[in-house]
Amino acid sequence: MEPIIVFENVHFSYPGDEKESLHGIDLSIARGSFVAVLGQNGSGKSTLAKHMNAILVPDEGRVLVDGIDTADESRILDVRRRVGMVFQNPDNQIVANVVEDDVAFAPENLGVEPKEIRHRVDSSLRLVGMYEHRMHAPHLLSGGQKQRVAIAGVIAMTPEIIVLDEPTAMLDPQGRREVVDTAFALCRGRGMTVVLITHHMEECIDADRVLILSKGRLTADGRPEEIFADKALLEREGLEQPETARLLRELREAGMRLPGEALKIGDCADQIAQALQAEERSRSSWQKSSPKS
Amino acid sequence: MLRDVTLGQYFPGNTVVHRLDPRTKILLVVIYIIALFQAQGWISYGLVTLVTLVCMALSKIKPSSMFKGVKPMLFIIVLTALLNIFYTEGTPIRPGWIITWEGIARAVQMMLRIILLISGTFLLTYTTSPIALTDGLEMLLSPLKKLKVPVHEMTMMMSMALRFIPTLIAETDKIMSAQKARGADFETGSLIQRAKALLPILVPLFVSAFKRADELAVAMESRCYHGGEGRTRMKQLIMQRRDTIALVLGLLFLTAMIVLKRVGL
Numbered sequence: 001m002e003p004i005i006v007f008e009n010v011h012f013s014y015p016g017d018e019k020e021s022l023h024g025i026d027l028s029i030a031r032g033s034f035v036a037v038l039g040q041n042g043s044g045k046s047t048l049a050k051h052m053n054a055i056l057v058p059d060e061g062r063v064l065v066d067g068i069d070t071a072d073e074s075r076i077l078d079v080r081r082r083v084g085m086v087f088q089n090p091d092n093q094i095v096a097n098v099v100e101d102d103v104a105f106a107p108e109n110l111g112v113e114p115k116e117i118r119h120r121v122d123s124s125l126r127l128v129g130m131y132e133h134r135m136h137a138p139h140l141l142s143g144g145q146k147q148r149v150a151i152a153g154v155i156a157m158t159p160e161i162i163v164l165d166e167p168t169a170m171l172d173p174q175g176r177r178e179v180v181d182t183a184f185a186l187c188r189g190r191g192m193t194v195v196l197i198t199h200h201m202e203e204c205i206d207a208d209r210v211l212i213l214s215k216g217r218l219t220a221d222g223r224p225e226e227i228f229a230d231k232a233l234l235e236r237e238g239l240e241q242p243e244t245a246r247l248l249r250e251l252r253e254a255g256m257r258l259p260g261e262a263l264k265i266g267d268c269a270d271q272i273a274q275a276l277q278a279e280e281r282s283r284s285s286w287q288k289s290s291p292k293s
Numbered sequence: 294m295l296r297d298v299t300l301g302q303y304f305p306g307n308t309v310v311h312r313l314d315p316r317t318k319i320l321l322v323v324i325y326i327i328a329l330f331q332a333q334g335w336i337s338y339g340l341v342t343l344v345t346l347v348c349m350a351l352s353k354i355k356p357s358s359m360f361k362g363v364k365p366m367l368f369i370i371v372l373t374a375l376l377n378i379f380y381t382e383g384t385p386i387r388p389g390w391i392i393t394w395e396g397i398a399r400a401v402q403m404m405l406r407i408i409l410l411i412s413g414t415f416l417l418t419y420t421t422s423p424i425a426l427t428d429g430l431e432m433l434l435s436p437l438k439k440l441k442v443p444v445h446e447m448t449m450m451m452s453m454a455l456r457f458i459p460t461l462i463a464e465t466d467k468i469m470s471a472q473k474a475r476g477a478d479f480e481t482g483s484l485i486q487r488a489k490a491l492l493p494i495l496v497p498l499f500v501s502a503f504k505r506a507d508e509l510a511v512a513m514e515s516r517c518y519h520g521g522e523g524r525t526r527m528k529q530l531i532m533q534r535r536d537t538i539a540l541v542l543g544l545l546f547l548t549a550m551i552v553l554k555r556v557g558l
Binding site: 077094 | 508
């Protein structure tokens with residue numbers, strides 16, 4: 001697949017900070033893929049995200065978004081229009097007092113025709129399922145709803161990439177599910193490239209690719225099944241296995257014969273059911289074969 | 294207690310008053326304030342009150358929410374009334390008393406004036422979304438841009454401030470509860486003690502407000518904000534027939550008030 005975001009040996013340190021926040025990142029993200037980025041606090045996840053839309057530019061190396069160098073000041077709006085960013089705190093990224101006015105903010109900044117803005121606002125609100133709330137005041141919405149409004153606000157720019165920087169960190173489980181489902185729908189249904197930065201392993205299970213960032217370096221890169229099966233790696237990075245993977249591992253350690261790995265709850269249940277049936281079968285056949293004496 | 298603050302609140306709706314162009318409404322409020330200060334006699338006060346009540350009825354704003362807007366000013370209103378009662382010369386209501394009939398009349402009129410002033414301006418903010426309000430203001434003030442007055446930046450700051458009032462109020466509430474839970478006392482003690490007790494609320498509030506401002510700036514930049522240049526609007530302001538009618542009615546009202554003043558009613 002053609003890459004849409006490319007990091008070439010990116011180094012970055014915040015002014016006045018001796019330690020580098022990004023320590024030579026080489027990364028290429030394929031168009032239309034869903035990439036999850038994991039890492040502990042201070043691992044450089046947010047710094048990485050802010051490099052994707054030229055909020056920060058590398059000290060060394062370069063970042064290309066759809067072929068545009070983010071360090072090129074004259075094309076900064078081209079970069080930002082292509083990469084929509086959603087941040088952690090829903091309250092601090094909503095600029096207007098009415099939902100639809102907030103969604104209109106980005107296209108207004110881009111100088112889009114009023115009729116087209118109206119069209120984009122309505123369709124992005126429908127896409128995230130917040131159309132009915134278009135006249136509401138944002139501060140009266142729930143966290144998950146606010147975050148979906150924020151997502152609609154960036155979709156209205158018609159971006160090709162959406163970067164979500166810990167969008168679920170301040171939400172309850174219900175809100176978390178709403179936001180993650182919306183992100184997946186955008187990727188799978190609309191072909192958008194999604195980069196999801198998160199603390200929660202469960203949110204990465206369906207991703208195409210999981211990256212682990214530690215002290216400004218990429219320490220792991222692979223499919224979720226590979227990453228989450230690697231207990232040693234996760235322990236080293238201070239991450240917990242998803243509940244499903246942990247359950248399978250513990251059952252296996254307790255002597256149950258399980259055929260493979262599974263991360264989704266349904267798959268996990270299937271695995272266990274298969275193993276139980278197999279056990280049942282072997283037990284009954286053993287009982288049949290043993291003579292009654 | 295803090296939830297009662299109504300400054301800058303907007304009640305969405307779809308009445309005639311809501312649909313008027315914000316520029317019309319801003320101009321009407323200016324006209325209304327000038328007209329209000331023309332009132333001297335009971336008839337003119339009656340007319341202003343009537344006009345205000347009609348506008349309120351048209352906007353379908355509940356009287357209770359109107360009262361909430363007036364409530365924080367109650368102290369000033371009562372104080373003005375008392376001063377007027379005691380310090381107006383005239384015929385005492387009983388021989389030897391300081392209170393005069395003129396004083397009572399003045400007090401009632403002053404109270405009416407303040408209440409009407411507040412209600413009139415609140416009617417504007419209740420029925421106009423802050424974005425529409427600042428858009429209208431920006432357009433009305435746009436001739437000043439030629440004189441290098443940063444009109445867009447000023448109106449943007451205003452709308453941001455309005456947007457964050459409810460958020461910051463909620464935050465203040467939260468901080469107060471947290472401090473109370475740790476034994477802080479805001480209700481008793483001398484005035485100075487109570488003022489000092491507010492410090493542990495203000496410090497975290499300011500710290501978080503600055504943090505918010507920082508994050509908001511990044512979020513706005515991410516959404517391609519780059520000042521007022523080349524910006525368009527989703528909701529374009531177009532003057533309709535109803536705006537012309539409303540402005541004509543407003544001017545008629547003002548003329549009537551000036552005439553009444555001349556006649557001395």
